[in-house]
Amino acid sequence: MAAVSIRDVYKSFGPVKVIQGISMEVGDGEFVVMVGPSGCGKSTLLRMIAGLESITSGEIAIGGRVVNKVEPKDRDIAMVFQNYALYPHKSVYDNMAYGLKIRGLPKAEIETLVQRAAATLELSQLLKRSPRELSGGQRQRVAMGRAIVRQPAVFLFDEPLSNLDAKLRVQMRAELQSLHRRLGTTTLYVTHDQVEAMTLAQRMLVMNQGRTEQIGAPLEVYTHPATTFVAGFIGSPPMNLIPGRIAADGAALVTGEGERVHLPRAVAALANREVLLGVRPEHLEACDEASALLRPQINFVELLGSDSLVYGYLGTDKRGVRLAARLHATSTQAHDGALPLRFESQHMHVFDPASGQRVEI
Amino acid sequence: MIENRPGLRLFCHAMLLLSVATLAFPVWIAFVASTHTAERMLAVPIPLWPGSHMLDNYRTVLVEGVAGASTAPVSRMMFNSLVMALSIAVGKIVISLLSAFAIVYFRFPLRMVFFWMIFITLMLPVEVRIFPTYKVMADLHLINTYGGLILPLIASATATFLFRQFFMTIPDEMMEAARMDGAGAMRFFWDVVVPLSRTNMAALFVILFIYGWNQYLWPLLVTTDESMYTAVIGIKRMIPGGDASVDWNLVMSAAMLAMLPPALVVIVMQKWFVKGLVEQEK
Numbered sequence: 001m002a003a004v005s006i007r008d009v010y011k012s013f014g015p016v017k018v019i020q021g022i023s024m025e026v027g028d029g030e031f032v033v034m035v036g037p038s039g040c041g042k043s044t045l046l047r048m049i050a051g052l053e054s055i056t057s058g059e060i061a062i063g064g065r066v067v068n069k070v071e072p073k074d075r076d077i078a079m080v081f082q083n084y085a086l087y088p089h090k091s092v093y094d095n096m097a098y099g100l101k102i103r104g105l106p107k108a109e110i111e112t113l114v115q116r117a118a119a120t121l122e123l124s125q126l127l128k129r130s131p132r133e134l135s136g137g138q139r140q141r142v143a144m145g146r147a148i149v150r151q152p153a154v155f156l157f158d159e160p161l162s163n164l165d166a167k168l169r170v171q172m173r174a175e176l177q178s179l180h181r182r183l184g185t186t187t188l189y190v191t192h193d194q195v196e197a198m199t200l201a202q203r204m205l206v207m208n209q210g211r212t213e214q215i216g217a218p219l220e221v222y223t224h225p226a227t228t229f230v231a232g233f234i235g236s237p238p239m240n241l242i243p244g245r246i247a248a249d250g251a252a253l254v255t256g257e258g259e260r261v262h263l264p265r266a267v268a269a270l271a272n273r274e275v276l277l278g279v280r281p282e283h284l285e286a287c288d289e290a291s292a293l294l295r296p297q298i299n300f301v302e303l304l305g306s307d308s309l310v311y312g313y314l315g316t317d318k319r320g321v322r323l324a325a326r327l328h329a330t331s332t333q334a335h336d337g338a339l340p341l342r343f344e345s346q347h348m349h350v351f352d353p354a355s356g357q358r359v360e361i
Numbered sequence: 362m363i364e365n366r367p368g369l370r371l372f373c374h375a376m377l378l379l380s381v382a383t384l385a386f387p388v389w390i391a392f393v394a395s396t397h398t399a400e401r402m403l404a405v406p407i408p409l410w411p412g413s414h415m416l417d418n419y420r421t422v423l424v425e426g427v428a429g430a431s432t433a434p435v436s437r438m439m440f441n442s443l444v445m446a447l448s449i450a451v452g453k454i455v456i457s458l459l460s461a462f463a464i465v466y467f468r469f470p471l472r473m474v475f476f477w478m479i480f481i482t483l484m485l486p487v488e489v490r491i492f493p494t495y496k497v498m499a500d501l502h503l504i505n506t507y508g509g510l511i512l513p514l515i516a517s518a519t520a521t522f523l524f525r526q527f528f529m530t531i532p533d534e535m536m537e538a539a540r541m542d543g544a545g546a547m548r549f550f551w552d553v554v555v556p557l558s559r560t561n562m563a564a565l566f567v568i569l570f571i572y573g574w575n576q577y578l579w580p581l582l583v584t585t586d587e588s589m590y591t592a593v594i595g596i597k598r599m600i601p602g603g604d605a606s607v608d609w610n611l612v613m614s615a616a617m618l619a620m621l622p623p624a625l626v627v628i629v630m631q632k633w634f635v636k637g638l639v640e641q642e643k
Contacts, residue, residue, distance in 0.1 A: 085534035089556040099542035274498035
């Protein structure tokens with residue numbers, strides 16, 4: 001087991017800058033998820049840690065040893081690929097044993113290690129099969145088996161669940177978690193799926209366009225998004241961001257159309273400043289007219305059973321600021337037209353519209 | 362065909378049978394000729410059914426040779442042909458595998474230059490470069506040797522190109538997984554690339570073996586000694602020029618024998634070939 005240090009790492013493919021200065025310390029035994037939209041550089045970063053891509057500048061250290069110039073096989077890591085990359089002509093057993101065989105371990109020891117890894121992943125019955133005789137989930141487990149059989153210091157996962165159907169993904173997510181609990185190996189996991197990121201991570205690295213947007217525990221990222229990008233990326237539907245100017249008394253936000261959103265707590269320090277006011281859809285609640293902070297026009301409603309998603313807009317026509325709210329299924333039925341809504345002060349976020357950075361209030 | 366008219370089907374089958382008969386008839390005549398005596402073959406009309414001298418003829422041809430311009434026994438020629446065809450087929454596959462592997466998996470200076478140089482040679486048939494090639498072989502004292510028969514034909518641009526196209530369909534992750542497992546380049550080549558290429562190798566072997574076996578012009582130039590003749594040119598040499606009589610029964614026996622190995626290769630390898638195609642999955 002080992003800690004992983006990423007120090008001010010850059011990566012360019014010719015003139016294209018893919019990674020633009022990322023630093024992170026991953027603790028020994030930690031499960032860290034790198035998450036971001038496609039093309040944000042998260043897979044490239046993982047492949048640099050694996051040694052499959054060169055590092056343009058900066059340093060990556062595994063277990064205190066700088067590995068910039070170290071071959072993948074000497075980095076004491078194992079990687080699981082998105083398409084599993086199993087050797088199609090080898091049996092499951094040989095797929096798992098291949099790395100050990102190359103290292104020159106004695107046959108008996110290989111047998112013991114493979115059997116133990118297979119038992120951990122419930123693959124013992126499948127060892128003689130060839131990969132094409134396996135289902136997607138089983139192939140996924142073989143790919144994991146090939147990784148754990150070598151007892152590496154660090155596991156690297158590159159979107160390992162994205163080829164599975166939704167049900168299997170939930171199941172494999174749970175298996176991954178229990179595997180990590182049992183083995184306690186440092187794990188770096190790349191995904192574009194925020195649900196995977198939220199459920200698996202001890203800490204997550206949110207990336208966008210090759211830069212770090214935020215590093216933190218899932219709940220912290222959810223409750224205190226550092227930028228408007230994180231606010232929009234984590235959470236579904238994404239956080240409502242209402243552009244406007246804080247009124248002179250600091251008690252309301254005035255949108256461009258003159259629409260007022262009252263704030264649950266006055267922010268006098270920000271008076272007269274242009275800001276983005278952020279509220280998550282699930283933190284908006286229906287209320288009576290007297291305690292309403294904002295009154296969006298309802299555009300349409302999606303009934304999900306347990307609750308309903310209400311889409312509306314602030315202002316006089318549909319070109320106004322769009323809003324989404326997740327409300328109790330019953331609370332929308334009576335309303336037609338304007339819907340009075342409120343939210344708690346701890347659920348209020350303020351961002352700087354120019355930089356996108358969070359403004360502490 | 363969706364139509365179901367008996368007349369049309371009858372017509373189609375008749376045409377097919379007629380075509381097969383047209384193509385097979387010369388082969389049949391060759392076989393019939395190889396079972397009669399030389400005198401019977403010169404009489405009119407020529408026989409259409411096998412005679413009783415088959416074993417005599419084949420033994421004469423294989424062991425003693427024919428009293429024509431060439432007198433070497435056909436067994437010797439067939440051995441020469443076999444060495445040449447096998448070496449060309451195996452050599453082409455080995456060299457093409459390695460060069461395609463280099464072009465696809467390594468980044469070296471002038472990589473694409475080399476690729477295009479190989480690709481351009483696709484357009485040059487042996488005949489075009491036959492004089493310089495002959496000069497080179499003569500200067501290397503390779504006339505009348507297996508080396509002289511094999512070496513000029515041993516590289517194949519076509520096979521290199523085919524393997525390159527196949528390698529490019531192997532996902533990159535396969536190579537990366539092997540690197541993670543600690544396999545070096547050649548280990549990856551042996552343990553992953555070669556086993557995955559089995560089907561392609563089988564198919565190419567069939568084509569290249571027949572190509573090597575049927576070589577005519579080059580062996581004709583590079584061999585002057587009867588003991589180095591290949592079966593294909595040996596048959597030609599059995600037919601003396603001028604007014605001398607031709608032992609057609611023996612010539613046809615030799616022809617039948619020369620036809621046998623390529624046919625066998627096709628029949629044997631076909632099984633592998635189909636099996637490989639059915640099993641293939643990346």
